[in-house]
Amino acid sequence: MPELPEIETIKRGLEVNIQEHFVESIWQNECANFRLPIPHNLLDIIGKKIISVKRRAKYLLIDLDDEILVFHLGMSGKILLQQQYQQKKHDHLVIFISGGYYLIFNDPRRFGLYILISSKSIDNHMLFSRLGKEPLEQDFTPDYLYLQLQKRKIPIKQAIMDNRIVVGVGNIYASESLHRAKISPIRISSNIGMEECVILVKNIRIILDEAIKSGGSTLRDYVKSSGDKGYFQHHFAVYGKDGEICGSCKNGAIIQKITQAGRSSYFCANCQID
DNA sequence: AGACGTACCTGACCGC
DNA sequence: TGCGGTCAGGTACGTC
Numbered sequence A: 001m002p003e004l005p006e007i008e009t010i011k012r013g014l015e016v017n018i019q020e021h022f023v024e025s026i027w028q029n030e031c032a033n034f035r036l037p038i039p040h041n042l043l044d045i046i047g048k049k050i051i052s053v054k055r056r057a058k059y060l061l062i063d064l065d066d067e068i069l070v071f072h073l074g075m076s077g078k079i080l081l082q083q084q085y086q087q088k089k090h091d092h093l094v095i096f097i098s099g100g101y102y103l104i105f106n107d108p109r110r111f112g113l114y115i116l117i118s119s120k121s122i123d124n125h126m127l128f129s130r131l132g133k134e135p136l137e138q139d140f141t142p143d144y145l146y147l148q149l150q151k152r153k154i155p156i157k158q159a160i161m162d163n164r165i166v167v168g169v170g171n172i173y174a175s176e177s178l179h180r181a182k183i184s185p186i187r188i189s190s191n192i193g194m195e196e197c198v199i200l201v202k203n204i205r206i207i208l209d210e211a212i213k214s215g216g217s218t219l220r221d222y223v224k225s226s227g228d229k230g231y232f233q234h235h236f237a238v239y240g241k242d243g244e245i246c247g248s249c250k251n252g253a254i255i256q257k258i259t260q261a262g263r264s265s266y267f268c269a270n271c272q273i274d
Numbered sequence B: 001a002g003a004c005g006t007a008c009c010t011g012a013c014c015g016c
Numbered sequence C: 001t002g003c004g005g006t007c008a009g010g011t012a013c014g015t016c
Helices: A004-018 A119-124 A142-150 A156-160 A171-181 A194-216 A219-225
Strands: A023-028 A052-056 A059-063 A067-072 A078-082 A091-097 A101-106 A113-118 A255-260 A263-268
Touching: A004 A052, A004 A059, A004 A078, A004 A101, A004 A194, A067 A119, A113 A119, A142 A156, A142 A194, A156 A171, A156 A194, A171 A194, A171 A263
Parallel strands: none
Antiparallel strands: A023 A091, A052 A059, A059 A067, A067 A113, A078 A101, A091 A101, A255 A263
16 A cells, blocks of 8 residues: 555644644554564553654654654555544554544554664664655755666666665556656666656656645545545556556557566556657 | 565455 | 465565
8 A cells, every 4th residue: 555655644644633642552462573573662652742743765753752653554554543443453553642542553464564763763773774865855856866877777667666766666656657757667777868867856756746645635534534545546647557548648559567576567668768 | 786586474356 | 155376555685
């Protein structure tokens, strides 16, 4: 489920509802193994105030002043905010928050994680220290992207999904951005020109912004809708549309599906030039 | 150092 | 209805 736009939507939904509220109690499934071990000192945050809710890459950060509760949703994770609670399969963590909210972390495949780290050490933490630029920040520039691409001989699709270069561009939005930029996913990174970097940076931003706006339309109902609407309703131009006619082409070219680095890529060989 | 393959897991879906 | 096979939006690590 979760690419950057969905994490951003969850972040905004939580911000509106639980910022300035207090952690009242916690239930934790002790048995589950995640990418990283679950924190065993989590009860320490009971009584603490939620200062703010942030996002870095696809990580959701709940700032408790001296400590930060970090979530990653992997492939199948969900964060729900509800006003009543009934246990569901694969619920791993439930935090009861003042004002009558239940913050629920549910992840069937357990590719995600949640950890507690000290605010001071977050930038040096293994999860964060090597992350590249935020795609929606000003310092994700064409110059920066060009410099990074020059160093690599991997296909451009893999490059924009590499979180050491730019974070938050997952499999869906990699295909969508390249289609919008009219660049073939199989192009070798070091062959991408500066002008194409200008177009690509612009289109990555546009695609992510649009997706956030579409997620944002359900934001008002975040508590009720559990945050999982609005995202898959989003209209994609190529993702999952192999065999269909490309909407950008004038000559009825067909969208193709190929595999790159074990992941599906969707593109139009007519308007995305090799 | 860089590129590639693989591992981690469950659930949904398809064809038989 | 059930079974086996395949695929899924992420990330890190081992190996060459």
